[in-house]
Structure formats: structure tokens, C-alpha cells
Amino acid sequence: xxxxxxxxxxxxxxxxxxxxxxxxxxxxxxxxxxxxxxxxxxxxxxxxxxxxxxxxxxxxxxxxxxxxxxxxxxxxxxxxxxxxxxxxxxxxxxxxxxxxxxxxxxxxxxxxxxxxxxxxxxxxxxxxxxxxxxxxxxxxxxxxxxxxxxxxxxxxxxxxxxxxxxxxxxxxxxxxxxxxxxxxxxxxxxxxxxxxxxxxxxxxxxxxxxxxxxxxxxxxxxxxxxxxxxxxxxxxxxxxxxxxxxxxxxxxxxxxxxxxxxxxxxxxx
Numbered sequence: 001x002x003x004x005x006x007x008x009x010x011x012x013x014x015x016x017x018x019x020x021x022x023x024x025x026x027x028x029x030x031x032x033x034x035x036x037x038x039x040x041x042x043x044x045x046x047x048x049x050x051x052x053x054x055x056x057x058x059x060x061x062x063x064x065x066x067x068x069x070x071x072x073x074x075x076x077x078x079x080x081x082x083x084x085x086x087x088x089x090x091x092x093x094x095x096x097x098x099x100x101x102x103x104x105x106x107x108x109x110x111x112x113x114x115x116x117x118x119x120x121x122x123x124x125x126x127x128x129x130x131x132x133x134x135x136x137x138x139x140x141x142x143x144x145x146x147x148x149x150x151x152x153x154x155x156x157x158x159x160x161x162x163x164x165x166x167x168x169x170x171x172x173x174x175x176x177x178x179x180x181x182x183x184x185x186x187x188x189x190x191x192x193x194x195x196x197x198x199x200x201x202x203x204x205x206x207x208x209x210x211x212x213x214x215x216x217x218x219x220x221x222x223x224x225x226x227x228x229x230x231x232x233x234x235x236x237x238x239x240x241x242x243x244x245x246x247x248x249x250x251x252x253x254x255x256x257x258x259x260x261x262x263x264x265x266x267x268x269x
């Protein structure tokens with residue numbers, strides 16, 4: 001099933017199931033629990049992120065070629081950071097370059113996002129995918145100056161500005177993607193393909209990440225895991241890094257899921 005969240009003409013948020021003909025049928029209930037697809041065809045006034053996360057967990061340096069381009073050693077264990085919930089953002093809405101706490105080094109990162117339907121603790125690798133509701137596209141937008149130099153040694157500040165976690169345009173349920181580590185993943189910046197890889201390049205695959213993150217730690221339903229980005233980020237462009245700027249358009253493409261597109265603008269001051 002392909003799940004979306006949307007606003008109707010009255011501004012109310014709903015969940016819907018995309019049909020093969022492009023129409024959308026309303027979903028009753030909670031997609032993390034009991035729900036059903038109704039026969040009601042709806043009109044989508046505005047597309048929202050397909051899930052409201054209970055938490056957003058990020059994984060750093062999880063693609064071999066990305067680690068190589070940054071000059072980092074291949075991690076022995078997953079590198080974990082958090083993105084705060086205020087960063088959640090919707091398809092088509094502008095990514096805002098911070099101006100009040102200014103950043104001049106905002107970067108794109110295409111990522112496969114894993115959404116957990118069931119929580120759990122000490123989940124074994126062999127059972128990990130049973131906890132997955134589905135997958136969506138994510139852009140782990142990153143202010144590199146605050147991530148690397150100005151954040152006190154922690155990544156969270158540079159990863160958690162408003163609008164820095166676009167998700168969408170749809171969530172594709174796990175039964176339609178039985179092999180999440182066999183998907184082409186790309187970023188297009190103003191129509192130019194700047195990242196182009198496959199999720200098979202992950203150092204720690206999706207089951208390994210769920211097993212590690214749940215070890216001695218309870219993961220809750222609705223957790224979104226951002227699984228890392230491939231090579232080609234703006235920070236690594238030589239001789240001059242390529243930062244996002246107002247007027248840009250950035251699109252994340254993942255095979256079997258679709259395209260998440262956002263314009264870029266300056267934060268109003």
C-alpha cells in the first residue's frame with residue numbers, strides 16, 4: 001500500500017491510500033495500529049509528510065563511498081544522532097536556510113527513511129523487518145557549520161533547524177519493498193543529479209540498524225530511522241563545496257517510492 005497524509009479543502013489532516021489510477025481513498029484509524037481503507041475517494045488540497053514521527057533517529061557515515069569522500073574511517077558501529085521533531089517538513093514546502101542563527105553551509109542528503117509500526121527492545125536481526133511499517137524518502141538537511149564547528153561537538157544542532165527533515169511524498173508499506181537494501185537512491189539539485197547510488201552501499205543494512213538501535217533500548221512505534229546518505233554531498237565537492245541557496249530546488253528520488261521535492265528559501269527575519 002502507498003500511504004499519504006494530506007489536508008482536505010477545509011484544512012483538516014487525513015491519511016489516504018493511493019490507488020493505481022492516481023486517486024486517493026481515505027484511511028480510517030491509525031496506520032500504526034488498526035486501520036482500514038474506505039471506499040471514499042478524496043480530494044487532496046495539500047500533501048503532508050506521510051507520517052508524524054514519535055522520534056527521528058539519524059545514522060551518520062553509513063555508505064562506504066560517502067565515508068571515503070569525507071576522509072573518514074569506515075565505522076565499526078553505527079554512528080547515531082537525533083533530529084528533533086520540529087525539523088519535520090512536508091513535500092513541496094521550502095527548506096529554510098537559517099538566518100537568525102545563521103548558516104552559510106546548508107547541505108542536502110538523500111536518505112531512505114524507515115518507519116516502525118511496532119516498537120520493541122532487543123529486536124534480533126532476523127525479526128527486524130517485521131517491525132517496519134514502510135519506507136519513504138527523506139532529505140537529512142544539514143547545516144555543516146553548526147554540525148561540525150559550532151555545535152559543541154554534537155551533530156544535533158546542525159541537523160535540527162526547522163524544515164530540516166522533509167519526508168515524502170508517500171510511505172510505501174514493507175510488503176511492497178521486501179529488500180530495502182536494493183534500491184537506487186539519488187539527489188537532483190536544480191535538475192542535476194548530484195548523488196546517485198544504491199542502498200546496497202550501506203555499511204549497516206536496515207535489519208542491522210534496527211537490531212543495534214533496539215539493543216537495551218526500547219524503540220517506540222512511529223520511530224523514523226534515517227539510514228544515512230551516499231556520496232555526492234555538497235560538502236565534498238572540490239575545489240569549492242556546493243551549498244544550498246535561495247532559489248534552488250532539491251529532489252530526492254528512491255526507487256519504488258518516488259520523488260520528494262522541496263524549493264529552498266531564506267528564513268524570514
